[in-house]
Amino acid sequence: MSTITVSSSKPISRQRASRSNGNSQPETVTIGSYLATRLEEIGLKHHFAVAGDYNLVLLDQLLLNKNVEQVYCCNELNCGFSAEGYARANGAAACVVTYTVGALSAFNALASAYAESLPVILISGSPNTNDLGAHHLLHHTLGTYDFGYQLEMARHITCEAVAIRHPEEAPYLIDKAIRAAFRERKPVYIEIPCNLSAAMCSAPKPFGSLVEIPKSDPVSLAAAVEAATSFLAKAVRPILLAGPKLKAYGGEQAFRDLAEAVGFGVAIMPSAKGFFSEEHEQFIGTYLGAVSSPGCGELVESADAVLAAGPIFNDYTTVGWSSQPPTKRLIQVDPDRVDVAGVTFNGVYLNDFLAALAKESSKNPKNPTTLVEFRRTWVEIKEPSADPNSPLTRAEVCRQIQTLIDGHTTLIAETGDSWFNGFRMKLPDGAKFEIEMQYGHIGWSVPATFGYAVAAPNRRILLMVGDGSFQLTSQEVCQMVRRKLPVIIFLINNRGYTIEVEIHDGPYNNIKNWDYAGIMSVFNAGDGDGQGFRATNGKELSTAIERALTHKTGPTLIECTIDRDDCTKELMQWGSRVAAANGRAPQRA
Numbered sequence: 146m147s148t149i150t151v152s153s154s155k156p157i158s159r160q161r162a163s164r165s166n167g168n169s170q171p172e173t174v175t176i177g178s179y180l181a182t183r184l185e186e187i188g189l190k191h192h193f194a195v196a197g198d199y200n201l202v203l204l205d206q207l208l209l210n211k212n213v214e215q216v217y218c219c220n221e222l223n224c225g226f227s228a229e230g231y232a233r234a235n236g237a238a239a240c241v242v243t244y245t246v247g248a249l250s251a252f253n254a255l256a257s258a259y260a261e262s263l264p265v266i267l268i269s270g271s272p273n274t275n276d277l278g279a280h281h282l283l284h285h286t287l288g289t290y291d292f293g294y295q296l297e298m299a300r301h302i303t304c305e306a307v308a309i310r311h312p313e314e315a316p317y318l319i320d321k322a323i324r325a326a327f328r329e330r331k332p333v334y335i336e337i338p339c340n341l342s343a344a345m346c347s348a349p350k351p352f353g354s355l356v357e358i359p360k361s362d363p364v365s366l367a368a369a370v371e372a373a374t375s376f377l378a379k380a381v382r383p384i385l386l387a388g389p390k391l392k393a394y395g396g397e398q399a400f401r402d403l404a405e406a407v408g409f410g411v412a413i414m415p416s417a418k419g420f421f422s423e424e425h426e427q428f429i430g431t432y433l434g435a436v437s438s439p440g441c442g443e444l445v446e447s448a449d450a451v452l453a454a455g456p457i458f459n460d461y462t463t464v465g466w467s468s469q470p471p472t473k474r475l476i477q478v479d480p481d482r483v484d485v486a487g488v489t490f491n492g493v494y495l496n497d498f499l500a501a502l503a504k505e506s507s508k509n510p511k512n513p514t515t516l517v518e519f520r521r522t523w524v525e526i527k528e529p530s531a532d533p534n535s536p537l538t539r540a541e542v543c544r545q546i547q548t549l550i551d552g553h554t555t556l557i558a559e560t561g562d563s564w565f566n567g568f569r570m571k572l573p574d575g576a577k578f579e580i581e582m583q584y585g586h587i588g589w590s591v592p593a594t595f596g597y598a599v600a601a602p603n604r605r606i607l608l609m610v611g612d613g614s615f616q617l618t619s620q621e622v623c624q625m626v627r628r629k630l631p632v633i634i635f636l637i638n639n640r641g642y643t644i645e646v647e648i649h650d651g652p653y654n655n656i657k658n659w660d661y662a663g664i665m666s667v668f669n670a671g672d673g674d675g676q677g678f679r680a681t682n683g684k685e686l687s688t689a690i691e692r693a694l695t696h697k698t699g700p701t702l703i704e705c706t707i708d709r710d711d712c713t714k715e716l717m718q719w720g721s722r723v724a725a726a727n728g729r730a731p732q733r734a
């Protein structure tokens with residue numbers, strides 16, 4: 146079982162103690178101070194915030210803890226996505242917003258954290274407890290006497306939602322929510338009335354260890370391992386498939402151990418890119434049905450056994466339902482259950498199962514059949530470099546970005562053709578890849594990149610984002626300027642929603658052009674040091690990249706202008722299949 150042990154040895158600022166036990170440890174602290182201590186203890190060095198009168202006292206209280214820095218965002222949607230990005234780099238995150246006008250915007254990002262299995266803690270200020278039962282109408286609400294709707298809404302997009310209504314309950318409810326976030330790898334919601342943030346509650350007691358994932362039922366685990374072992378032993382051409390849930394549920398190392406124990410070829414799903422080394426000798430590529438990387442799709446689809454660890458088989462990842470592995474050939478390992486050819490074993494956790502199966506499999510001979518076949522058929526495809534003075538193409542942009550990716554790089558790919566460009570990139574060991582493929586909210590990547598960069602300032606952070614996506618959340622680039630983060634943004638300006646063009650075209654896919662390179666001077670506004678460049682050919686792009694690499698005091702945005710129809714062939718094929726799935730006739734009764 147993997148655990149996070151919470152440190153209690155670090156100096157922790159506890160404020161406004163009313164009583165002391167004589168050991169300089171206060172017996173009571175403010176609720177805001179209690180929360181700050183817990184955020185520090187779970188490993189946060191920052192939390193994200195947008196101010197509003199329902200959370201101002203809470204923000205004051207959080208500021209008193211000098212070990213967790215308050216980081217500001219332009220709006221609450223971005224604040225939530227910044228926390229989501231921070232959680233990707235740091236393991237968990239928190240953001241603080243005001244009631245309804247703020248929280249309802251943050252909910253969209255919280256739903257993303259749910260879909261993407263990230264423990265994000267959303268804290269919302271809320272009305273004064275004196276008003277709750279007093280038949281008072283309050284600002285920032287629906288203009289009714291109902292103050293419970295926000296909590297109710299939060300319940301649908303979190304694994305735990307709590308509202309503090311009395312100081313005595315605060316320690317219990319805060320700890321309950323935080324533990325749930327770590328246990329379930331999902332977001333949680335904590336509501337704190339504006340008059341309780343500085344109210345006193347019991348001081349934090351040691352947190353001990355945060356149990357990430359509960360222990361499997363031993364009988365069920367043994368039965369699942371036995372069934373899987375005999376299923377795989379009978380297979381002639383078995384394959385392993387790494388899925389996007391592998392990382393969140395702590396299974397990366399066990400998956401690698403399993404791969405090495407069985408010797409099969411190993412494919413990854415696109416949003417599991419980076420979860421299994423692309424330099425490993427068993428790596429056979431990215432599986433995305435008909436648009437898989439060369440040589441990979443055929444092998445996965447002809448395999449007689451596929452063990453998929455933490456997969457998400459949705460309409461996008463199955464390319465419009467054209468490539469879901471059939472149940473009778475599939476072992477599907479989910480976070481808390483395992484299905485072996487349609488037989489379900491419950492109470493079995495992903496990391497336990499993979500570790501136990503690796504141990505058991507190491508007793509049997511390896512089966513490298515799919516790996517041998519891959520090596521026999523695989524041909525490396527190299528993108529040739531373009532004439533530096535001819536108009537910029539998508540392929541040339543990707544070729545140049547690839548040269549920047551080393552073991553300290555994180556590549557973040559926004560929804561759009563950036564997905565497919567990202568899938569094609571080769572990741573050396575140590576490089577990371579971030580994508581929001583289950584939720585797919587365009588605009589996610591700009592604030593998520595900001596949050597990621599706050600958490601990981603020493604990585605080289607590259608963002609590939611389309612023009613349409615950028616228009617949703619572009620303000621957050623100003624926070625990169627404010628904090629002098631040397632993120633490099635490749636803004637692919639193809640004058641529209643090209644992915645939608647490939648699914649179903651119409652006038653709604655054309656967007657207003659912006660001066661994207663020029664936007665940086667708006668954000669610099671006299672005291673910032675961001676750089677903006679426009680590249681219309683390969684030479685201009687390489688010059689802009691050179692300047693970006695030496696610039697350490699702010700972000701660089703490189704607007705890459707390409708033709709509206711210049712997209713990957715994968716997007717075209719994928720788009721037509723997704724369109725066919727969307728266009729199916731209604732079922733008859």
Ligand code: DPX
Pocket residue numbers: 560561562563585586587610611612613614615639641642643644645646
């Ligand atoms: C939409 C998408 O310019 O990328 O490469 O040109 O497609 P490409 P852009 O960023 O355009 C993105 C656009 C409009 N999706 O093609 S993917 C629908 C959509 C969504 N999320 C939200 N609204 C609409 N995914 C919040």
Ligand code: MG
Pocket residue numbers: 561611612613637638639640641642643
């Ligand atoms: Mg576009």
